[in-house]
Structure formats: C-alpha cells, structure tokens
Amino acid sequence: QITLKESGPTLVEPTQTLTLTCTFSGFSLSTSGMGVAWIRQPPGKALDWLALIYWDDDKRYSPSLKSRLTITKDTPKNQVVLTVTNMDPVDTATYHCAHISGDVLDYWGQGTLVTVSS
Amino acid sequence: DIQMTQSPSTLSASVGDRVTITCRASQDVTLWLAWYQQKPGKAPKLLIYKASTLQNGVPSRFSGSGSGTEFTLTISNLQPDDFATYYCHQYDTYRTFGQGTKVEVK
Numbered sequence: 001q002i003t004l005k006e007s008g009p010t011l012v013e014p015t016q017t018l019t020l021t022c023t024f025s026g027f028s029l030s031t032s033g034m035g036v037a038w039i040r041q042p043p044g045k046a047l048d049w050l051a052l053i054y055w056d057d058d059k060r061y062s063p064s065l066k067s068r069l070t071i072t073k074d075t076p077k078n079q080v081v082l083t084v085t086n087m088d089p090v091d092t093a094t095y096h097c098a099h100i101s102g103d104v105l106d107y108w109g110q111g112t113l114v115t116v117s118s
Numbered sequence: 119d120i121q122m123t124q125s126p127s128t129l130s131a132s133v134g135d136r137v138t139i140t141c142r143a144s145q146d147v148t149l150w151l152a153w154y155q156q157k158p159g160k161a162p163k164l165l166i167y168k169a170s171t172l173q174n175g176v177p178s179r180f181s182g183s184g185s186g187t188e189f190t191l192t193i194s195n196l197q198p199d200d201f202a203t204y205y206c207h208q209y210d211t212y213r214t215f216g217q218g219t220k221v222e223v224k
Binding site for chain 2: 046052102106107
C-alpha cells in the first residue's frame with residue numbers, strides 16, 4: 001500500500017525559504033521507474049505542478065518557477081524534499097506530493113497548507 | 119509551456135445524466151493525458167491515464183477518449199458520489215493541469 005505524507009511549516013514570512021518534506025511508504029526510490037512529484041493548489045484554484053524527481057535522480061522543474069525550486073531525495077529515509085525560495089503571499093497554497101509510476105501521478109498525499117504572511 | 123483548457127468550467131447535472139468534459143491541449147500530447155477527480159479538502163484521485171485507460175478500482179461509468187490535442191472524460195449514469203471537480207493533466211512535456219470542471223447538482 002502506497003502512502004505519502006507532507007510535512008513542513010504552516011506559516012512562512014515573505015522572502016523566506018520554504019522547506020517541505022514528503023515521507024512515503026510502500027515503494028522505494030531505488031526502484032526503476034519510480035518517482036515523486038510536488039504539486040500545489042492555491043485556495044479555490046487549480047492544481048499547479050512544481051517539480052519531480054525520479055529514481056535515477058533525474059529532476060524536472062516547472063519552467064515558470066525553476067529558479068526558485070530545488071528537489072532532492074533521501075532514498076534510505078524514503079523522503080523527498082522541496083525547497084522554494086523567496087516566498088510570496090501568492091505562494092499560499094496546499095502543497096501535495098504524489099507517487100509517479102509509468103509517468104503517472106497515481107497516489108497523492110493529503111497535502112499541507114502553507115500560508116505566506118507577515 | 120503546454121496549456122490545457124477545460125470546458126465547461128462548471129456543469130450542472132442530475133443523477134443518472136451522461137456528462138462530458140472536454141480538455142484541449144495547446145500542442146500535441148499524443149496519449150499522455152490523465153483525468154483526476156477531487157472533492158473539497160481531499161487529494162486528487164486518478165481516474166484515467168494514457169487518455170483512455172481506467173485506473174484500477176475506478177467504476178466503469180467513467181471513460182476517456184481522444185488523442186493529440188483534444189480529449190474527453192465521460193461519466194455515464196452520474197452517481198451522487200460523482201459531484202466533484204475534475205482536472206485533466208498532460209504529462210507529455212513537463213506537466214500541466216487544466217483549470218478544472220466542477221460538476222454540481224442541477
């Protein structure tokens with residue numbers, strides 16, 4: 001059974017760096033074809049893909065946010081970390097991580113709401 | 119970036135109706151298109167991938183079709199549990215979601 005859970009701060013101040021951790025079970029990022037993605041959703045708005053990382057450390061970023069994003073993995077700990085620099089109130093959103101298999105986002109975490117405010 | 123445009127944005131329907139949602143891509147995504155269902159406060163749920171393949175456990179009243187730049191999600195015999203927001207998602211080049219279609223009670 002694949003599960004994912006996001007963790008991190010619920011409130012960050014403008015200009016700060018956000019660090020989110022996705023802790024998962026039921027699969028390993030040492031397995032060929034596996035990956036983890038991050039997606040966010042501002043309140044009442046649509047889903048917005050941010051970044052993904054594959055088992056072989058191949059990384060992809062949203063072109064519009066690439067300069068602010070870093071994704072890394074800790075395979076033994078079953079964790080993927082996303083950092084977002086220079087946070088702004090428009091970055092207020094629920095941040096989800098999701099499992100990738102065959103390039104499909106098939107299992108999602110419940111998400112964590114991050115509010116950007118001073 | 120590949121833009122995904124869904125129509126309509128909101129759809130009013132009744133239990134038992136047949137519902138169709140359209141998703142158009144700004145460029146060819148071949149068959150790399152998925153559909154998700156999301157309910158308030160919940161994570162999205164994968165319904166269909168590779169344009170028309172039903173995810174395990176998803177009821178057969180959901181179906182997907184299309185290729186290239188135009189895709190549809192059809193729900194036949196709409197059930198009470200189906201009132202939700204639906205998103206298309208291309209995974210051909212980077213990844214992009216549509217803006218969502220809310221299926222509400224008529």
